[in-house]
Amino acid sequence: MKILVAISKVPDTTAKITFKDGGTKFNEDGVQWIINPYDEWYALVRAVELKEAAADTIIHLVTVGDASSDAILRKVLALGGDEAIRVNAIPGDSFSVASEIAAVAKEGNYDLIFTGKEAIDYNASAVGGMLAELLNLPYVATATKFEISGNTATIVREIEGGEETDEASLPLVVSCAKGMAMQRIPNMRGIIGARSKPLKVVEPTSVESLTEVVGFELPPVKTGVKLVDADNVDELVRLLHEEAKVI
Amino acid sequence: MSVLIYIDHTEGQIKKGSLEALSYGAALARKLNTTAEALLLGTVKEELSTLGKYGIAKIHQAADESFNAADAQVIANAVSAAVSASGANVVIFSFNATGVAVAPRLAASLKAGLVAGAVALPETENGFIVKKTVFSGKASAKVKINSAVKIISLNANSFGIHEMGDTTAEINIVDITPTENKVKVLSTELIKGEVPLAEAEIVVSGGRGLKGPENWYLISDLAHELHGAIACSRPVADDGWRPHHEHVGQTGVQVAPNLYIAIGISGAIQHLGGVNRSKTIVVINKDADAPFFKAADYGIVGDAFEVVPKMIEAVKKLKG
Ligand SMILES: Cc1cc2nc3c(=O)[nH]c(=O)nc-3n(C[C@H](O)[C@H](O)[C@H](O)COP(=O)(O)OP(=O)(O)OC[C@H]3O[C@@H](n4cnc5c(N)ncnc54)[C@H](O)[C@@H]3O)c2cc1C
Numbered sequence: 001m002k003i004l005v006a007i008s009k010v011p012d013t014t015a016k017i018t019f020k021d022g023g024t025k026f027n028e029d030g031v032q033w034i035i036n037p038y039d040e041w042y043a044l045v046r047a048v049e050l051k052e053a054a055a056d057t058i059i060h061l062v063t064v065g066d067a068s069s070d071a072i073l074r075k076v077l078a079l080g081g082d083e084a085i086r087v088n089a090i091p092g093d094s095f096s097v098a099s100e101i102a103a104v105a106k107e108g109n110y111d112l113i114f115t116g117k118e119a120i121d122y123n124a125s126a127v128g129g130m131l132a133e134l135l136n137l138p139y140v141a142t143a144t145k146f147e148i149s150g151n152t153a154t155i156v157r158e159i160e161g162g163e164e165t166d167e168a169s170l171p172l173v174v175s176c177a178k179g180m181a182m183q184r185i186p187n188m189r190g191i192i193g194a195r196s197k198p199l200k201v202v203e204p205t206s207v208e209s210l211t212e213v214v215g216f217e218l219p220p221v222k223t224g225v226k227l228v229d230a231d232n233v234d235e236l237v238r239l240l241h242e243e244a245k246v247i
Numbered sequence: 248m249s250v251l252i253y254i255d256h257t258e259g260q261i262k263k264g265s266l267e268a269l270s271y272g273a274a275l276a277r278k279l280n281t282t283a284e285a286l287l288l289g290t291v292k293e294e295l296s297t298l299g300k301y302g303i304a305k306i307h308q309a310a311d312e313s314f315n316a317a318d319a320q321v322i323a324n325a326v327s328a329a330v331s332a333s334g335a336n337v338v339i340f341s342f343n344a345t346g347v348a349v350a351p352r353l354a355a356s357l358k359a360g361l362v363a364g365a366v367a368l369p370e371t372e373n374g375f376i377v378k379k380t381v382f383s384g385k386a387s388a389k390v391k392i393n394s395a396v397k398i399i400s401l402n403a404n405s406f407g408i409h410e411m412g413d414t415t416a417e418i419n420i421v422d423i424t425p426t427e428n429k430v431k432v433l434s435t436e437l438i439k440g441e442v443p444l445a446e447a448e449i450v451v452s453g454g455r456g457l458k459g460p461e462n463w464y465l466i467s468d469l470a471h472e473l474h475g476a477i478a479c480s481r482p483v484a485d486d487g488w489r490p491h492h493e494h495v496g497q498t499g500v501q502v503a504p505n506l507y508i509a510i511g512i513s514g515a516i517q518h519l520g521g522v523n524r525s526k527t528i529v530v531i532n533k534d535a536d537a538p539f540f541k542a543a544d545y546g547i548v549g550d551a552f553e554v555v556p557k558m559i560e561a562v563k564k565l566k567g
Pocket residue numbers: 013037453454455456457479480481482483494495496497498499510511512513514515516517518521531532533534537549550551552
C-alpha cells in the first residue's frame with residue numbers, strides 16, 4: 001500500500017498572533033513554526049501504524065512551501081515517512097494548495113491520502129475535500145478511527161451530536177481528527193535515519209488562488225471581568241439573567 | 248443570479264445549522280437585491296413551503312430517497328447540477344459535518360472560491376469580502392472571493408435564526424439523479440439526550456480543577472439545569488476523564504455559544520482560542536490569577552466544589 005500524507009507548517013500554538021502592514025499581513029517575527037498538529041499527531045502517526053502492521057507500506061509526505069519548510073519535513077521523516085516531497089511555492093489558498101498536492105498525487109498513484117482535519121492557522125478544513133474532487137476519489141472528513149482490511153476501509157467520523165461508521169474502498173482521501181492515533185515523539189534512530197531519506201523538491205504547477213485575505217482583525221478585548229463574591233452565587237445567576245440575558 | 252442555500256438534514260429533520268444558513272442566505276440575497284433559493288436533496292418531515300418564513304422564495308427539491316444517505320461526492324454532484332440549473336452565484340452551507348465534506352468538493356469542481364467558517368454577512372461594496380475566524384479563534388480574516396461563483400460555509404451560532412414573516416416558499420421539484428455512492432454509512436450513533444456541542448447556545452465546561460471524572464456530575468447537573476452542552480479542556484480528554492468529542496480549544500471543537508461557563512480551567516492560550524468567540528464567558532476558578540479571568544465577562548474566585556452546587560440551586564430557583 002502507498003500512502004500520501006499532506007503536511008503543513010503552522011505557527012506554534014502558543015504564538016502570539018499579531019499583524020503588520022496595516023493589519024493585512026500575519027507578523028511572522030519571532031514565530032516558531034510547527035507541524036500542523038492534526039497532520040502530525042493523527043494523519044502521520046496513523047499512517048506509520050499502518051506501515052508497522054504491513055511492512056510493504058510506503059509513506060510519502062507532501063507539503064507546499066519554500067525551503068523554510070524543509071525543517072518540518074525532516075521532522076516528519078524522523079517520525080516515520082519514507083520520502084518527502086516539497087512543492088516549491090508559497091502556499092496560496094486551499095484551492096491552489098489542493099491543486100498542487102493533486103498534481104503530486106497523480107504522479108504517485110497512492111492508495112490512501114491522509115490530511116489533517118484542518119490547519120490551525122486558516123481553519124478551512126478544505127484541502128482534503130478539494131483534493132478528493134480533483135482526483136475524483138471518495139472522501140471521508142474528520143475521521144477519528146481508521147481500519148483497513150484488504151481493499152476496504154472502515155472509518156469512524158464525527159458528526160453533530162455523535163459519530164458515524166463508514167465503509168469505502170481504496171483509493172480514498174481521509175481527513176484525520178483526534179482519536180485516530182496517539183501523538184509520538186521522534187526517537188534518536190528516527191532523527192538520524194531521516195537525514196538520509198529523500199527530500200524531493202518539485203516545481204509548482206502554479207494554479208491561481210480563487211480567494212485572497214485582504215485584512216485581519218483581532219477579537220475585541222474584554223472590557224474587564226465583573227467579579228462576584230463566592231458567597232453570593234445568586235447574584236451571578238441574576239446578572240446572567242437580567243444583565244447579560246443569556247439564561 | 249441568486250443565492251442558493253443547501254438544506255442539511257438527518258433522520259427527517261432539518262438541522263439547526265441549516266436554519267441559520269437559510270436566515271443568512273436570505274439576508275445576503277436582500278443585500279444583493281436578488282432572490283434566496285434553497286436546495287433539499289431527499290426528504291424531510293417538515294412542510295417545506297413554511298421555510299418561506301426565513302425569507303426563502305423558492306425551494307428546489309430532488310426527492311429521490313437515496314439522497315437521504317448520500318455521501319459528500321453524491322451531494323456535491325447534485326448541488327453542482329442545481330447550481331447550473333438555477334443560475335445561482337452564491338452557495339451557502341452550514342460549516343458542519345456535511346458542509347465540511349461537501350463545500351470543498353463543490354468549490355473544486357466549480358472552481359469557486361470558498362470561505363469556510365464565515366462569521367458575518369459579506370461586505371459587497373468593494374468586491375465580495377467574507378469575514379471568517381482564523382488561528383483557531385485567535386483572530387479573524389477578511390477574505391475576498393474573486394471567482395464568479397462563491398461558496399460560503401457559515402460557522403454555527405454566528406448569525407442566528409431569523410423569521411421574516413408568514414410567507415410561504417414556492418416548491419420546485421427537480422429531477423437530479425444521484426451519482427454512485429462510494430462511502431457507505433454502516434451505522435450512526437447519536438448520543439441521546441445530550442445537546443450537541445457545536446450547536447449549543449449554552450456550554451458548561453470543566454477542567455483539571457475538577458480533580459477527577461467522578462466529579463463530573465457538577466458539570467452535567469449545571470448543564471442539565473441550563474439545557475446546555477458539556478465540554479472540557481484538553482488534558483481532561485487526554486486523561487480519559489471525558490470523551491474526545493467534548494474537548495474544546497485550538498485543537499478541539501471550536502465553540503461560540505451565547506454563554507460559556509468555564510469551571511476549574513486555567514485559560515491557556517490554546518483553550519481560549521477555541522472559545523473566545525462566546526458572547527458571554529463566566530469563569531469559576533479558585534486562583535484569582537488564572538489567565539481565564541482576563542477573557543471573562545463574569546467571574547467567581549472560589550472553589551468549584553462549593554460554588555457550582557450553589558449555582559445549580561440558584562438556576563433551579565430562577566427557572567422556578
Ligand atoms: C499543541 C497544543 C495544543 C493544545 N490544544 C488545547 C486545546 O485545544 N484545548 C485545551 O483546553 N488545551 C489545549 N492545550 C493544553 C493547554 O496548554 C493547557 O494545558 C490546558 O488547557 C490546561 O487545562 P486545564 O485548564 O483544565 O488544567 P490546568 O492548567 O491544570 O488548570 C486547572 C485550573 O483549575 C483551577 N482549580 C483547581 N482546583 C480548583 C477548584 N477546586 N475549584 C476551582 N478551580 C480549581 C486551577 O486554579 C487551574 O486554573 C494544548 C497544548 C498544546 C501544547
